[in-house]
Amino acid sequence: MSDNPNLSATGFDLTPPTAPERQRLEADLTAEEARVLLHHGTEAPFCGGLLGEKSPGVYCCRECGLPLFEHHTKFESGTGWPSFYAPFDEGHVKAVRDVSHGMVRIETRCARCDSHQGHVFPDGPAPTRLRYCINSVSLQFVKAGDPLPDPLHRGDKIT
Template structure:
Protein backbone atom coordinates (compact mmCIF):
# COMPACT_ATOMS: atom_id res chain seq x y z
CA UNK A 1 0.00 0.00 0.00
CA UNK A 2 1.27 3.47 -0.82
CA UNK A 3 0.83 6.73 1.01
CA UNK A 4 -0.82 9.25 -1.34
CA UNK A 5 -1.17 13.01 -1.09
CA UNK A 6 -4.54 14.71 -1.50
CA UNK A 7 -3.51 15.49 -5.10
CA UNK A 8 -2.74 11.81 -5.76
CA UNK A 9 1.06 11.70 -5.65
CA UNK A 10 2.91 8.78 -4.08
CA UNK A 11 4.58 9.94 -0.84
CA UNK A 12 6.26 6.61 -0.06
CA UNK A 13 9.86 7.41 0.88
CA UNK A 14 12.58 6.13 -1.45
CA UNK A 15 14.17 2.84 -0.44
CA UNK A 16 17.76 3.06 0.82
CA UNK A 17 18.96 1.86 -2.61
CA UNK A 18 16.83 4.41 -4.45
CA UNK A 19 17.99 7.18 -2.10
CA UNK A 20 21.65 6.28 -2.62
CA UNK A 21 21.13 6.39 -6.39
CA UNK A 22 19.39 9.79 -6.21
CA UNK A 23 22.08 11.23 -3.92
CA UNK A 24 24.86 9.97 -6.20
CA UNK A 25 23.66 12.33 -8.96
CA UNK A 26 23.85 15.47 -6.82
CA UNK A 27 26.50 18.18 -7.10
CA UNK A 28 28.45 19.16 -3.99
CA UNK A 29 26.28 22.28 -3.56
CA UNK A 30 23.06 20.27 -3.95
CA UNK A 31 24.30 17.78 -1.32
CA UNK A 32 25.21 20.63 1.05
CA UNK A 33 21.71 22.12 0.81
CA UNK A 34 19.45 19.10 0.35
CA UNK A 35 21.19 16.60 2.64
CA UNK A 36 23.00 18.84 5.15
CA UNK A 37 20.38 21.60 5.56
CA UNK A 38 22.55 24.29 4.00
CA UNK A 39 21.53 27.52 2.30
CA UNK A 40 22.69 28.78 -1.07
CA UNK A 41 23.93 32.35 -1.37
CA UNK A 42 21.18 34.91 -2.03
CA UNK A 43 20.57 36.32 -5.52
CA UNK A 44 22.52 33.60 -7.33
CA UNK A 45 20.01 30.75 -7.64
CA UNK A 46 19.12 29.65 -11.16
CA UNK A 47 15.35 29.66 -10.48
CA UNK A 48 15.12 33.10 -8.90
CA UNK A 49 14.05 34.72 -12.17
CA UNK A 50 11.96 31.78 -13.48
CA UNK A 51 8.59 33.21 -14.54
CA UNK A 52 7.14 30.55 -16.88
CA UNK A 53 4.01 28.60 -15.98
CA UNK A 54 4.79 25.23 -14.48
CA UNK A 55 5.81 23.39 -11.33
CA UNK A 56 8.84 23.53 -9.06
CA UNK A 57 9.77 19.99 -8.01
CA UNK A 58 12.10 18.48 -5.42
CA UNK A 59 15.57 18.18 -6.96
CA UNK A 60 16.15 14.89 -5.17
CA UNK A 61 12.93 12.86 -5.67
CA UNK A 62 10.89 14.87 -8.20
CA UNK A 63 7.79 15.47 -6.06
CA UNK A 64 6.06 18.71 -7.14
CA UNK A 65 6.40 21.19 -4.28
CA UNK A 66 5.22 24.56 -5.67
CA UNK A 67 3.16 25.90 -8.59
CA UNK A 68 4.46 28.88 -10.53
CA UNK A 69 1.23 30.79 -9.83
CA UNK A 70 2.25 30.86 -6.15
CA UNK A 71 5.70 32.34 -6.87
CA UNK A 72 6.31 36.01 -6.05
CA UNK A 73 9.21 38.44 -5.86
CA UNK A 74 10.08 38.83 -2.18
CA UNK A 75 13.34 40.72 -2.65
CA UNK A 76 15.10 38.25 -0.35
CA UNK A 77 17.32 36.63 -2.99
CA UNK A 78 15.63 33.22 -2.98
CA UNK A 79 12.57 31.94 -4.86
CA UNK A 80 9.52 32.63 -2.72
CA UNK A 81 6.06 31.09 -2.82
CA UNK A 82 2.79 31.78 -1.01
CA UNK A 83 1.62 28.15 -0.80
CA UNK A 84 2.79 24.62 -1.59
CA UNK A 85 1.66 22.56 -4.58
CA UNK A 86 -0.14 20.37 -2.06
CA UNK A 87 0.24 20.80 1.73
CA UNK A 88 0.87 17.05 1.94
CA UNK A 89 4.04 17.52 -0.15
CA UNK A 90 5.93 19.45 2.53
CA UNK A 91 7.03 18.50 6.01
CA UNK A 92 7.35 21.45 8.40
CA UNK A 93 9.97 21.10 11.14
CA UNK A 94 10.88 23.49 13.96
CA UNK A 95 14.42 24.77 13.38
CA UNK A 96 16.36 26.39 16.23
CA UNK A 97 19.74 26.56 14.48
CA UNK A 98 21.80 29.74 14.47
CA UNK A 99 20.05 31.08 17.58
CA UNK A 100 16.75 31.61 15.74
CA UNK A 101 13.39 29.88 15.81
CA UNK A 102 12.20 29.15 12.28
CA UNK A 103 10.12 26.59 10.43
CA UNK A 104 12.13 24.45 8.06
CA UNK A 105 10.48 23.03 4.93
CA UNK A 106 11.40 19.53 3.83
CA UNK A 107 10.14 17.35 1.01
CA UNK A 108 7.51 15.04 2.49
CA UNK A 109 8.66 12.11 0.34
CA UNK A 110 12.47 12.13 0.59
CA UNK A 111 12.94 14.45 3.62
CA UNK A 112 15.38 16.73 1.76
CA UNK A 113 15.87 20.27 3.04
CA UNK A 114 14.19 22.89 0.85
CA UNK A 115 14.28 26.12 2.86
CA UNK A 116 12.06 27.81 5.44
CA UNK A 117 8.56 29.27 5.70
CA UNK A 118 7.99 32.65 7.34
CA UNK A 119 4.77 34.46 8.39
CA UNK A 120 5.60 37.63 6.39
CA UNK A 121 4.24 36.79 2.95
CA UNK A 122 1.55 38.56 0.93
CA UNK A 123 -2.19 37.95 1.28
CA UNK A 124 -4.14 35.79 1.24
CA UNK A 125 -1.88 33.21 2.92
CA UNK A 126 0.51 35.61 4.65
CA UNK A 127 3.18 32.95 4.24
CA UNK A 128 6.52 33.15 2.44
CA UNK A 129 8.09 29.84 1.54
CA UNK A 130 11.72 30.87 1.02
CA UNK A 131 13.27 28.03 -0.98
CA UNK A 132 16.77 27.30 -2.30
CA UNK A 133 16.92 27.16 -6.11
CA UNK A 134 19.41 24.32 -5.89
CA UNK A 135 16.80 22.25 -4.02
CA UNK A 136 14.35 22.48 -6.93
CA UNK A 137 13.94 21.65 -10.59
CA UNK A 138 11.45 23.42 -12.85
CA UNK A 139 9.01 21.67 -15.18
CA UNK A 140 7.25 23.94 -17.69
CA UNK A 141 3.49 23.63 -18.05
CA UNK A 142 2.54 20.93 -20.54
CA UNK A 143 5.65 18.82 -19.93
CA UNK A 144 5.80 15.60 -17.92
CA UNK A 145 6.84 15.92 -14.30
CA UNK A 146 10.16 14.29 -13.40
CA UNK A 147 10.00 10.67 -12.24
CA UNK A 148 13.46 9.82 -10.85
CA UNK A 149 11.98 7.06 -8.67
CA UNK A 150 10.30 5.47 -11.73
CA UNK A 151 7.62 3.76 -9.67
CA UNK A 152 5.50 3.22 -12.76
CA UNK A 153 2.32 4.60 -11.21
CA UNK A 154 1.79 7.06 -14.07
CA UNK A 155 1.28 9.97 -11.70
CA UNK A 156 4.61 11.69 -12.23
CA UNK A 157 4.40 11.30 -16.00
CA UNK A 158 1.19 13.32 -16.18
CA UNK A 159 1.65 16.75 -17.68
CA UNK A 160 0.99 19.66 -15.36
Protein backbone atom coordinates in the same frame (compact mmCIF):
# COMPACT_ATOMS: atom_id res chain seq x y z
CA MET B 1 -9.85 5.19 -4.63
CA SER B 2 -6.32 3.86 -4.27
CA ASP B 3 -5.22 1.17 -1.86
CA ASN B 4 -2.03 3.15 -1.16
CA PRO B 5 -2.38 5.00 2.19
CA ASN B 6 0.66 7.12 1.30
CA LEU B 7 -1.01 9.03 -1.54
CA SER B 8 -1.25 12.80 -1.26
CA ALA B 9 -4.51 14.65 -1.95
CA THR B 10 -3.24 15.28 -5.49
CA GLY B 11 -2.40 11.61 -6.11
CA PHE B 12 1.35 11.47 -5.56
CA ASP B 13 3.01 8.59 -3.73
CA LEU B 14 4.69 9.99 -0.59
CA THR B 15 6.33 6.68 0.38
CA PRO B 16 9.93 7.52 1.32
CA PRO B 17 12.65 6.19 -0.97
CA THR B 18 14.13 2.82 -0.03
CA ALA B 19 17.81 2.75 0.94
CA PRO B 20 18.89 1.70 -2.60
CA GLU B 21 16.61 4.35 -4.17
CA ARG B 22 18.00 7.03 -1.84
CA GLN B 23 21.56 6.01 -2.66
CA ARG B 24 20.82 6.29 -6.40
CA LEU B 25 19.08 9.68 -6.01
CA GLU B 26 21.87 11.12 -3.87
CA ALA B 27 24.58 9.90 -6.26
CA ASP B 28 23.03 12.13 -8.95
CA LEU B 29 23.38 15.34 -6.90
CA THR B 30 26.10 17.93 -7.43
CA ALA B 31 28.24 18.88 -4.42
CA GLU B 32 26.22 22.10 -3.92
CA GLU B 33 22.88 20.27 -4.22
CA ALA B 34 24.04 17.68 -1.66
CA ARG B 35 25.24 20.41 0.72
CA VAL B 36 21.83 22.09 0.67
CA LEU B 37 19.45 19.14 0.28
CA LEU B 38 21.17 16.61 2.53
CA HIS B 39 23.08 18.79 5.00
CA HIS B 40 20.56 21.65 5.43
CA GLY B 41 22.77 24.25 3.79
CA THR B 42 21.69 27.51 2.19
CA GLU B 43 22.76 28.88 -1.16
CA ALA B 44 23.94 32.47 -1.35
CA PRO B 45 21.16 35.04 -1.88
CA PHE B 46 20.57 36.41 -5.39
CA CYS B 47 22.66 33.59 -6.93
CA GLY B 48 20.09 30.84 -7.50
CA GLY B 49 19.24 29.86 -11.04
CA LEU B 50 15.47 29.90 -10.44
CA LEU B 51 15.21 33.30 -8.78
CA GLY B 52 14.19 35.04 -12.02
CA GLU B 53 12.20 32.15 -13.52
CA LYS B 54 8.78 33.43 -14.57
CA SER B 55 7.56 30.74 -17.00
CA PRO B 56 4.41 28.72 -16.28
CA GLY B 57 5.28 25.38 -14.72
CA VAL B 58 5.91 23.38 -11.57
CA TYR B 59 8.82 23.47 -9.14
CA CYS B 60 9.70 19.91 -8.09
CA CYS B 61 12.06 18.50 -5.46
CA ARG B 62 15.50 18.21 -7.03
CA GLU B 63 16.14 14.93 -5.22
CA CYS B 64 12.95 12.88 -5.68
CA GLY B 65 10.88 14.85 -8.22
CA LEU B 66 7.83 15.48 -6.01
CA PRO B 67 5.97 18.66 -7.12
CA LEU B 68 6.37 21.27 -4.36
CA PHE B 69 5.25 24.63 -5.79
CA GLU B 70 3.39 26.01 -8.82
CA HIS B 71 4.48 29.06 -10.81
CA HIS B 72 1.36 31.08 -10.00
CA THR B 73 2.21 31.02 -6.25
CA LYS B 74 5.69 32.46 -6.82
CA PHE B 75 6.27 36.11 -5.93
CA GLU B 76 9.17 38.55 -5.68
CA SER B 77 10.04 38.82 -1.99
CA GLY B 78 13.28 40.78 -2.38
CA THR B 79 15.09 38.26 -0.17
CA GLY B 80 17.28 36.73 -2.89
CA TRP B 81 15.64 33.30 -2.94
CA PRO B 82 12.64 32.01 -4.89
CA SER B 83 9.55 32.64 -2.74
CA PHE B 84 6.09 31.09 -2.87
CA TYR B 85 2.93 31.75 -0.85
CA ALA B 86 1.55 28.20 -0.98
CA PRO B 87 2.74 24.66 -1.77
CA PHE B 88 1.52 22.56 -4.70
CA ASP B 89 -0.14 20.28 -2.14
CA GLU B 90 -0.05 20.86 1.64
CA GLY B 91 0.99 17.22 2.07
CA HIS B 92 4.08 17.64 -0.12
CA VAL B 93 5.93 20.07 2.16
CA LYS B 94 6.83 19.11 5.72
CA ALA B 95 7.40 21.76 8.40
CA VAL B 96 10.12 21.11 11.01
CA ARG B 97 11.07 23.36 13.93
CA ASP B 98 14.61 24.68 13.38
CA VAL B 99 16.53 26.21 16.29
CA SER B 100 19.89 26.50 14.54
CA HIS B 101 21.74 29.80 14.18
CA GLY B 102 20.39 31.15 17.50
CA MET B 103 16.81 31.62 16.31
CA VAL B 104 13.57 29.67 15.94
CA ARG B 105 12.42 29.11 12.37
CA ILE B 106 10.28 26.62 10.49
CA GLU B 107 12.34 24.55 8.07
CA THR B 108 10.59 23.15 5.00
CA ARG B 109 11.45 19.69 3.74
CA CYS B 110 10.18 17.50 0.95
CA ALA B 111 7.53 15.23 2.47
CA ARG B 112 8.69 12.24 0.41
CA CYS B 113 12.51 12.24 0.60
CA ASP B 114 12.95 14.59 3.59
CA SER B 115 15.40 16.83 1.71
CA HIS B 116 15.95 20.38 2.96
CA GLN B 117 14.18 22.97 0.80
CA GLY B 118 14.33 26.19 2.81
CA HIS B 119 12.16 27.90 5.45
CA VAL B 120 8.66 29.31 5.74
CA PHE B 121 7.95 32.69 7.34
CA PRO B 122 4.68 34.45 8.30
CA ASP B 123 5.38 37.58 6.23
CA GLY B 124 4.11 36.63 2.78
CA PRO B 125 1.27 38.01 0.66
CA ALA B 126 -2.42 37.17 0.72
CA PRO B 127 -4.14 34.82 0.65
CA THR B 128 -1.90 32.73 2.96
CA ARG B 129 0.40 35.42 4.41
CA LEU B 130 3.18 32.82 4.18
CA ARG B 131 6.56 33.09 2.45
CA TYR B 132 8.16 29.80 1.52
CA CYS B 133 11.77 30.88 0.99
CA ILE B 134 13.35 28.06 -1.04
CA ASN B 135 16.84 27.34 -2.33
CA SER B 136 17.02 27.16 -6.13
CA VAL B 137 19.33 24.13 -5.97
CA SER B 138 16.63 22.29 -3.98
CA LEU B 139 14.25 22.59 -6.91
CA GLN B 140 13.91 21.41 -10.48
CA PHE B 141 11.69 23.60 -12.65
CA VAL B 142 9.43 21.83 -15.16
CA LYS B 143 7.80 24.02 -17.81
CA ALA B 144 4.06 23.65 -18.29
CA GLY B 145 3.33 20.81 -20.70
CA ASP B 146 6.62 18.98 -20.06
CA PRO B 147 6.56 15.65 -18.19
CA LEU B 148 7.29 15.75 -14.48
CA PRO B 149 10.51 14.10 -13.31
CA ASP B 150 9.98 10.55 -12.05
CA PRO B 151 13.36 9.42 -10.68
CA LEU B 152 11.66 6.90 -8.37
CA HIS B 153 9.75 5.37 -11.32
CA ARG B 154 6.43 5.55 -9.49
CA GLY B 155 4.35 6.93 -12.33
CA ASP B 156 2.96 9.85 -10.31
CA LYS B 157 0.41 11.91 -12.21
CA ILE B 158 -1.12 15.32 -11.63
CA THR B 159 -4.84 14.69 -11.09
